[in-house]
Amino acid sequence: MAITKPTWLAQPRINGVPGILGGTGAPGSEVYDKGTIYNREDAVGTYVSDGAGTWTQILDSATTIVPANAVNLATPAFSGTGQASAGQVITTTDNQTMTLNQCAGMWFVSATHGPYLIASNTAVSGAPAVLTIYGGAPTTDAGTYKILKGPTPVITP
Numbered sequence: 001m002a003i004t005k006p007t008w009l010a011q012p013r014i015n016g017v018p019g020i021l022g023g024t025g026a027p028g029s030e031v032y033d034k035g036t037i038y039n040r041e042d043a044v045g046t047y048v049s050d051g052a053g054t055w056t057q058i059l060d061s062a063t064t065i066v067p068a069n070a071v072n073l074a075t076p077a078f079s080g081t082g083q084a085s086a087g088q089v090i091t092t093t094d095n096q097t098m099t100l101n102q103c104a105g106m107w108f109v110s111a112t113h114g115p116y117l118i119a120s121n122t123a124v125s126g127a128p129a130v131l132t133i134y135g136g137a138p139t140t141d142a143g144t145y146k147i148l149k150g151p152t153p154v155i156t157p
Contacts, residue, residue, distance in 0.1 A: 001076060002025055002026075002027065002028035002029075002030060002117055003021070003023045003024070003025050003026075003027050003028070003030050003038065004023060004024050004025045005023050005024055005041075006021055006022070006023040006030075007021070007022045007023060010055050011072065012074075013025060015101055017037055018032070018033045018034065018035035018036040018037070018049070019032075019033065019037075020036070020037045020038075020039065020042075021036055021037065021038045021039070022038070022039050022041055022045075023038065023040070023041060024040065024041050025040070025041040025042065026040065026045065026047075026055075027047055027049075027055040029053040029054075029093075030053065030055075031049075031051070031052065031053045032049045032051070033049065033051055034049060034050055034051025035048060035049065035051070036049040036051075037049075038055065040083070040089065045057060046058050059149045068121070070149055071088075071148050071149070072148070073106070073146065073148070076146035076147055077103065077106055077147050077148065077149050078096055078098065078146070078147040079100075079128070079144065079145065079146045079147070080092055080094040080096065080102070080110060080144070080145060081093070081094055081142070081143065081144050081145070082141070082143070083110065083138075083140065083141055083145055084139035085138050085139060085140055085141075086137065087134055087136070087137060088119075088132055088133055088134070088135070088136065089130060089131065090108055090116070090130075090131045090133060090135075090137050090138070090139055091128050091129070091130050091131070091138060092128045092129045092131075092145070093128060093142070094128065095124075095125055095126050095127055095128060096120060096126045096127070096128070096129040097124060097126055098100045098124055098129060099123050100121070100122065101120050101121060101122040102119075102121060103118045103121045104119060104120050104121065105117070105118065105150070106118050106147050106148060106149055106150075107147070107148045107149075107150070108131060108133060108145060108146075108147055109141055109145065109146050109148060110138060110141050110145040110146075111141075111143040111144045111145070112138075112141055113138035114138065114144055114145075115148075116133040116134070116135065116137065116138065117133060117134045117135075118131050118132070118133050118147070119132045119133060119144055120132045131147075
């Protein structure tokens with residue numbers, strides 16, 4: 001089967017940016033710019049072009065994207081005890097090891113405060129973590145804390 005009634009939803013640009021194509025039928029050996037996305041109108045199915053006549057199906061009618069679960073408190077990215085705060089900076093009073101901005105986009109939650117969205121962090125190795133957050137930081141606290149990732153979506157066939 002081949003793409004019939006193809007319609008460009010967004011045409012490729014002169015700079016090589018691929019387009020989005022809609023139509024009916026599964027693609028055969030049609031050649032479109034590499035990275036062009038084809039979404040079937042006759043069935044749920046999305047394909048991407050390699051630019052040489054081969055298409056890879058990336059979603060089909062049996063595929064759904066759902067959150068795997070809520071934020072998992074039992075498996076934090078980091079955890080510890082104690083933090084000091086000033087302005088938009090939270091500094092743990094225990095030692096952590098993390099790379100630069102490893103926690104950006106994660107959540108800082110203490111036993112008595114939070115959640116606070118982490119904007120950035122310094123790189124540390126066996127030293128207190130320094131986290132810059134969005135908004136004002138919590139009051140200094142000697143209690144436990146966790147640094148959590150958000151839920152991860154899962155594609156299930």
